[in-house]
Structure formats: C-alpha cells, structure tokens
Amino acid sequence: MGKKRTREDGKDAPPADNSVDKMDQDSSDDEDFDMVDVEFEWFNFDQEVDFHGVKSLLRQLFDVDANLFNMSALADLVLSQPTIGSTVKVDGKATDPYAMLTALNTFEHREKEPMKDILKYLVDKAQTNDSLSAIPRLINGGNHIGLVFSERLINVPPEIGPPMYSMLIDEVEAAVEDKEPYEFTHYLILSKTYQEVESTLDVEDRKRKKAKETSSIYYFHPEDEVLHKHAVAHGSFKYTKEEDAVADSKRAFQEMGVKAFGHMILIEASKFEGAVKAINAYLSPLQ
Template sequence: MGKKRSRELDGKDPVEADPNVDKMDEDDEEDFDVVNVDFEWFNFDNDIDFEGTKGLLRQLFDVDANLFNMSALTDLILSQPTIGSTVKVDGKSTDAYALCTVLNLAEHAQKEPIEAISKYLAQKARTNESLSAIPPLIEGKKQVGLVFSERLINVPGEIAPPLHSMLIDEVGAAVEDKEPYEFTHYLILSKTYQEVESVLDVEDRKKKKAKEQASVYPFHPEDEVFQRYATAYGSFEYTKQDEAVADSKRAFQEMGIKTFGHMILIEASKYPEAVEAVKKYLSPPS
C-alpha cells in the first residue's frame, strides 16, 4: 500500500465532525431512557480489530458465514488499513460497533476466501432475475468493489453516511496513488428480513393460512436510498436458510424473523450521489 491516509478525529469531538451523528434529544427522555454515546472513527488496526471485525462480518453473512474462511476474509480487510473505517465507543483498543470497507473482487480473485465468495454471489444472483446484471461482472473479472457495511443492531443508521463518505474519499486517494481501487461498480452486500410465525405458534399459523406473504424489510434503512441509484438490487435465500428461522430469533413481539441476503449494485459514478442522498434521508429533522 502507499502511505497511510489517516483520517482519525485528532481529538475532536466525533459528533462535531459530523453533526448528523448526534446525541439523542434530551426531550425524548419523557418517553424512554436515553443513553448518550459519542462515536469515534478509526482506521482498521491489525493488532486490535481482528475479533471485532470478524464478528461483524459473521453477522453480515448470517448463517452462511460458515461457508467461508472468515478469518482469512478478516485478515484481507485488515491488510488494507487506509481503506475503510471502524466505529467505536470506548476508545481505539475496543471492538468495533460498526465497520465499512471495500475489497476489489478482481484484484483478490484468487485469494481465500474471495474466490469462494465471488462464486457464491454469482450463484445467488442467478436465483433472482433482478440481480441478473451481477454475474457477468463478477465472472468477467470486472473492477467491482465489494462493500462490507455492518453494525450492531442498536447502532443508529445516522453513522452510515460518514462511513460511506470516508470510504469514497479513501478510495479516491488510493486511486491517485495508483492503487487498485478504480472501480466501475460497487456491490453492497447487505441483509433483509421477513416477519414469520414461530414454529411454536401452531394454532396461530393455522388461523393465518390465508394471510398474505409478509413484506421484506431492510436491516439498514440506507439500503432503501441506495436502491434508487442502483443498476440492480434484490434479495436471495441463504444456503443454510433453515438455520435462519429459529425460535431463538423471535422478535417483533410474537413474531420471529426470516433473514435473507441482499445485494445492491451501483455504478461507481453514482455512488457519491447516492451517499449524499442517504445523508439527507437519515438527517434528523431540523
């Protein structure tokens, strides 16, 4: 890699660095308990971030994480410390609450586990006609940047715009340094979910046979905006889908969730505009 492009906050209040990532309004305390949290952005650090990064990647791949060498994927991400960010709360030495980074699928095509992940994504894209534009790009070794963006469930969506904005800046700086990040497309890997009845609710299930199929929702609200700028987007079933629906994942009161993988393909030229739209969408009302 070229020289390190540091973009830590140099002691500044991270909330001041991006006003859209704000502390919760104290007025809301009347309705619920408020926890004020200051988020900090850091470069990936190979000595600190292995376990936290690996955990978030496993969360992103859900039940299919075991299909790949997640340790090798984590090592590959940590090998490019000037690309991407972690978000933490209690200092640099702690595990990340969120991350965002990108890997060049063509550049790492022969490396573990990118070869396996590329085949997986192409295969899954063929199961959904809406994703038909993706396999030719992957299999043709085009300059596709696979974006990994994930966060813990309670982390607010407002952190997404600065994560993606910093990624754009860092990729631009890397291209100036003649590094292999001059993408034609970004492929954002994400997740969706569908509310489903628990296997324990036998009687309820019988009563609801005629109920329409539940809607599919994004885990990340920014995905709805990215899709407006996308060449292709859509969900797919996990290979180990049966393991995704379990009573241990019951949520939304008496409902459980069935998770799906999701892909969003955006032309590189449209990615900055999409990120700006996400920023406006997730900005708190004035």
C-alpha cells in the first residue's frame, strides 16, 4: 500500500461535548433518568489498543452467527488498515471504542481469513431473499466492493454515525489518490434488523410453542432506512444459528422479546456520497 494518511485524534469530527441518556444509579425509581455530558472523540484504528474492543463490536454486529467465523482474524484485518474508518471513544485513545466503522475491499481480501468465509456466507444469505439477488453476481464477478462494518454499543446516540461515514468518504478518496485499492464499484453495508416477539419466559411453554412474531421490522441503526432510498438492493435474512438465540434474553425490560435478523444494503459507489449527505441531514450532528 502507499503512504498512510494520518488524522489527528479528536479532529475532523463534530463537536465532542454531547449528552446521552444514562440511568440514575442512585434512584430507587427505575424510571428516573439523568442526562450526563459525554465527550465523544474520533480516532484512527490502533493495533496496539483496539483489538479487543473492535472484536467485541464485530461479534455484536454478526450476532449469533459470529461463531461461524474467526473474529480475531477479522479484527486483525480491520486494524491492518488504520487510516480507513474510525473508532469513537469516551475516555481517550487507550480505551475500548463505543463505536466503529470501516470498509474492506472484498476483492483485495477475498482469499484472506475470514473474508473468504464471510463472502460465501453473504452470497448464501443473499440467495435466500429475492431483494438481494444483485449481491451474489457482484461478489462472484470479482467486483471491488467496499464491505462496510458499522456498529456501536446499545444506547450510544445514532448521531455519531454520520460523521464516521463522512470521514470514510474522505479517507477512501485520499486512498484512491495514493493508488491504494479502495476504488469501489459498490458499498455493501452489513447491518441488523429485528422483530418483536411475544415473550415466553416459561421454559416449558417455550418447548410447547414458538413465540408469536409480529410483522413489523425495526432497525438497530436508524440511518439504514435513509440508506435504503439510495440503494440498489436491501433486505434481511435469517441467521444460521438463530435457534441459539433466546429472544427473552434481549427483552430490555419490555413485555416483548426481540428476534434479530441480518441485513444488507447495497449502494453504488457513485451514489454513496449522496446517501451519506442524506443521513447527515436526517441525523444532525449533536450540539
């Protein structure tokens, strides 16, 4: 690869003094919440400090199917390109990230572990949903696709996402100028959706009948709905290991459980910048 670009830590990002909801630990009323100020900082990936945090976020992104892949190797692959993508942290560079976003060239890494397995997985999953039929042809055709991994911890405000996408565009543009392999034909964003399902806390009841699913689809990442408007294809798929998931474990103090699905969004590279501008407009940077 060519000369690596650097970005001053904490720079080229929106104002970092933000407020997020956090439960008041001292209150006896579970419904009491306090607003606490949190300083979000944007960093390049760092092989020395980010391995475990990035691996954890990647496992969260792949959900129950994470065990199908070598997630340590995937984290290493992400960290091998420190000037492409970002992490978001709260207590300085040496801490684990609260969020991450990056793009890997599917063709460039097609024979590396675990990219080879992930590409086969994505092709197989795309073939289960007619809405995703364009994806196998592009992957199998040897196109240079930017496979986007974007994930954040639960309750991290979605407004931190658009700046990471904006910085990714700038970083990819600079990489192409440096003759690095980031001239993509498309971006393929791996994400997640979920449905609420009727809770079945009693083990015997769970054995006797499956939880009743609702038809409504919800998004872990609200920007996905905006990205759909600029996409060539988008759709969800069932996880291979979905039987290993217990919806009640994700109830989050609700009456309904949660059943997660994998989700893919395919966007032509020429339309990606417009899509990012749209999510910036939809999720205005925090003030």
